[in-house]
Amino acid sequence: MAGSTLGHLFCTTTFGESHGPAIGAVVDGCPPGLELSAQDLQIDLDRRRPGTSRHVTQRQEPDQVEILSGVYQGKTTGTPIALLIRNTDQRSQDYGNILDTFRPGHADYTYQQKYGIRDPRGGGRSSARLTAPVVAAAGIAKKWLKEHYGIEFVGYMSQLGDLAIPFEDMAHIPHNPFFAPNQTMIPELEDYMDQLRKQGDSCGAKITVTATGMPVGLGAPLFDKLDADIAYAMMGINAVKGVEIGSGFASVSERGSFHGDNLTPEGFTSNHAGGVLGGISTGQDLVVSIAIKPTSSILTFKDSIDATGNPVQVQTKGRHDPCVGIRATPIAEAMLALVVMDHVLLHRAQCADVRSATPVIAAQNPQTL
């Protein structure tokens, strides 16, 4: 309720500041009996880690996660799982100039006004670094969901700045620094980023995340709809300014005769709904897109004010991502996984007796909840 906890039954509470001694999360509500090790969580942490290509920040954060509780002899016990990540690479001097000025596009001003005090080092609590514990926590959900229901999460970049990225094949995603489902366009994307860096500017990105192997029936209307909780989680990611489910904003200009996905004994014939109808999963893939704004930390000078309200010129030096969206794919996957996990537990609570074992469209959700 105090704002740092995500989830109703699978609850992730994060803590920490960018340059404090440590960041981490407490994951409460994980079912017992899941085989779990720190290495399971390290996989996605490494995917979001900085310094992996010239197109992202060169900060070196190993982001080694330590499991402090909730696991006994390699298995979860049903008790809270505490995850700890010690901060290592803190060059606070990089951020000297933000101690007494408000960086445009950043949360400096709002945190200062809300709390009357803020930890300015590296953006403190509002730093994108705080997505690391979320990614670690989601690693637990991802493993459990895959083992129990075969649900998996795949995200990719669908647009970089002005460049739309045509979908070619999921197989390409791990083989380029952009998480792009595209091979032919990579050189163009790299030139684009090199240009941007030279200019000391930044750009935004559009990320699309999907969940496959989804069961039908997840979602708790009217308010805790599956897509509502997804929108909430996605908007909770730093720099996200928009969320779409399925057709999203394109549905505004679609006709009802086209948009409504037809049903057949073999399943739906299209997925404009993005896998959700009336706030409840249809058994089709979830398809979610998010808009990520351009990085606010740039070398270009911008107008701002200092802590006393006097006008200043701000230039943000330091080692920043020219496009935070490049590292956002594993984070968006993580958020989607946490929401789906939460709703699987919510569904088991209220509807465990419902025979979703024999759905009308058997093909689309073989597994039962």
Next chain:
Amino acid sequence: MAGSTLGHLFCTTTFGESHGPAIGAVVDGCPPGLELSAQDLQIDLDRRRPGTSRHVTQRQEPDQVEILSGVYQGKTTGTPIALLIRNTDQRSQDYGNILDTFRPGHADYTYQQKYGIRDPRGGGRSSARLTAPVVAAAGIAKKWLKEHYGIEFVGYMSQLGDLAIPFEDMAHIPHNPFFAPNQTMIPELEDYMDQLRKQGDSCGAKITVTATGMPVGLGAPLFDKLDADIAYAMMGINAVKGVEIGSGFASVSERGSFHGDNLTPEGFTSNHAGGVLGGISTGQDLVVSIAIKPTSSILTFKDSIDATGNPVQVQTKGRHDPCVGIRATPIAEAMLALVVMDHVLLHRAQCADVRSATPVIAAQNPQTL
């Protein structure tokens, strides 16, 4: 927690089905001492009411709200305010054909699969009719926020199907059946809708909602960010498939040098952020846009299956809105008001001692929380 409650401290719990005896809401957490009558809530209920023009459903639902508790001698007492709206115009026969078939684009299939049972009359719980109690509940928040902080909410239609609606003046909104901030374009919009009705088809719409007089400092990061809770609430409205804050998806192709709103001693020089930075309000107007999909209830025949999985052709007769977006503006305003109200209370709880009475940019939030 069970899905029908919105808000952390200003909690709206709704109940009811489209054709049941009644629908309503319990609003818990309203501060005491607010002068309140049913008439205060009727204003917005009438704005969303059907049958007000030929472009919306011709159902006649007076939607008279009754206050059952929480008000004594015309003032709120701090106890739960129960709102009751009796259902009157129920022609269940209109919906006969949906008893044993799943309407494409509707929640029939997902509700049946989740619960193993559903009230099919008028869409039951998944009917847009259930937005009425939300609008009534938000009337309480709107009145309190206006009296205490001068916060007001104005929404309008920014796109109807393929037609973008240029912003002319807020003053036009009440004077046309579309809530359009535009006068010159109304005839075109009316022709567009007449065409659509003749075709027995439907279209989507884009609605933009704003909050003015916003204080700085609302929002509870990391997860219960103001924009995250807004996205959650908006996606909870029937037929919404996308949510944007400020520049939204346009920010993807913007440069950091452009997107970041500059600060000056007189305030921000632009509002690409839509009034939120780091999940906390900046004191600027909140600007939120939502995508509403085309109505799924259309006269055009579509492929579907019946309860036993056999293929059928579905045509949805009855009195439907050819564009549910036309009546969505007061609903979107309501959701925004409920979220802002909730965050004002959350802020008072944790930060009542913070001197937001003397903000750095005094001009932008004269009032204190």
Next chain:
Amino acid sequence: MAGSTLGHLFCTTTFGESHGPAIGAVVDGCPPGLELSAQDLQIDLDRRRPGTSRHVTQRQEPDQVEILSGVYQGKTTGTPIALLIRNTDQRSQDYGNILDTFRPGHADYTYQQKYGIRDPRGGGRSSARLTAPVVAAAGIAKKWLKEHYGIEFVGYMSQLGDLAIPFEDMAHIPHNPFFAPNQTMIPELEDYMDQLRKQGDSCGAKITVTATGMPVGLGAPLFDKLDADIAYAMMGINAVKGVEIGSGFASVSERGSFHGDNLTPEGFTSNHAGGVLGGISTGQDLVVSIAIKPTSSILTFKDSIDATGNPVQVQTKGRHDPCVGIRATPIAEAMLALVVMDHVLLHRAQCADVRSATPVIAAQNPQTL
């Protein structure tokens, strides 16, 4: 969250004031498919109803409950179940003298100080009348728990004022106006109450509630322990000043060699724990006792102050229970049922995969969760 909702997954939100137009509750989270009618809920409402003997208040409140939603063709649909009870017998003039004075032992003073306003008619929100919606809501839980797991709830009076009531047989409970599990002592109890009424005074009572057919494994430590949630719910009943689980305060002077319940292949050999160890149910009967203070509304004059702080003498006329404990048994059963129901759902969410189908002590929990 705003204080009027009980439960994590099976959520009961109550509303209403003693002399307002109506009182009621919204029950959210009830599993679908339960056969339910208003009559099912009327049974316990009639057990707590006033005017059933000369030993309780002579107010006539039929307390007819109406189901407004969540039930279709006689079965729950999984959507919120709204329960409405219209207030009928309101003689506000009986309470004229409490409009501007604070009755000792009542909530008049604290409500006035907290909210700056209060509905004084019949005690407003703080009236024991508000236990009626709780009893109605619990009727749903009781029916579901009995049908699914054979869990049943039986409460009785174990002490009336100074008179301890020896346990004879559960069978006696329905056959006397005190819910006493005792036949021989009834005349003595009746004389005791007649005396008290003549004196215009009141007394307290101790109520014991049990749950039989309990499965092992209910409870969500560390904080949402089964016994912690029970204590919370019981202390939420008007006039309750103490809660005990099992041996309760007697355990203070017990030795560990005696108190710890031995285990055998046939089960536990005693139940000093009251059915809970480490916050989790053992599979034995739950045994909970509560202390109910003497009715504060009495004819004896007491010192108090008026709204402006001046000393006054207060005598509470009107039709009051000389011992509110006499009608408290069905209320205590209701609270226990709501908590157990909630924890059954919580357990299904997190531990549905655990083989509690084959417990170590099969005899004690044949059913699986």
Next chain:
Amino acid sequence: MAGSTLGHLFCTTTFGESHGPAIGAVVDGCPPGLELSAQDLQIDLDRRRPGTSRHVTQRQEPDQVEILSGVYQGKTTGTPIALLIRNTDQRSQDYGNILDTFRPGHADYTYQQKYGIRDPRGGGRSSARLTAPVVAAAGIAKKWLKEHYGIEFVGYMSQLGDLAIPFEDMAHIPHNPFFAPNQTMIPELEDYMDQLRKQGDSCGAKITVTATGMPVGLGAPLFDKLDADIAYAMMGINAVKGVEIGSGFASVSERGSFHGDNLTPEGFTSNHAGGVLGGISTGQDLVVSIAIKPTSSILTFKDSIDATGNPVQVQTKGRHDPCVGIRATPIAEAMLALVVMDHVLLHRAQCADVRSATPVIAAQNPQTL
């Protein structure tokens, strides 16, 4: 929601097992600007620490707390405060015999049945060691409440086994190993405990906790009553089997003419209510008593079963408290502080506008909320 979080707005989420690498808590919702250091929290941690006298366990646990986040330059920032306590003195071999047997009176059986797996080392999650993070977290609340409202918490032992401890003076509490408000009786208490240890047995205790300087108006009826949340928190302490507010169970045999506390312009003339009426604080001292059962870990042999259900004889060696109640006083104070802190924030949210600055009985709550 998953059971390991206490509080609505001041949220304490604990994690850890007795013999895992670490235990700790995340405190979310603390107001910004509070001067805070680890030393502030160490004071109460040392009061509950084992090994401080011959009457408690001789385990050596320094319980050094580390603050990982939420504090910048010595002040709280309003972000989550993570508290870490590394486990040091773990002689798991002491507990060898409980790996495959269920100790009577312990949570071994229920945890195994609920989760199908448990960490048996030192009782794992169900160990009283987990009260340390609660005490640390409460240190934050205690400091804030004292500085802002002058609210303070004092607890003491009111009964040890069969020996009632007459109240002499609060001043005696820190000067004996029992937290007894009594000087003359200490030798008797020491002999009593020495006897018990020789017998290899254990006893229970009754602890009374008070809060002074309470404002009027705390509590959120109908369900989140101040006393209901107190009962919930107290029952969450290991080994607690009963909770009383004010007169508690004594009120059962009291008369209404006696129990109801009279009001005068100078305040209440007695405090049988224990500082709560209708679930809301009266401005008098809170008075709460709890019953703690005898330690279940004793040298006496008891009947039990092993993991496969076969009968065994269990003797619990190791270094145990012959009366866990002796160290429970700081823990009970901590729980009370956490609940009061939470309700202060809840009250500020809903009733910040109420003029509790000018209460009817000014003497009793000088401060405003």
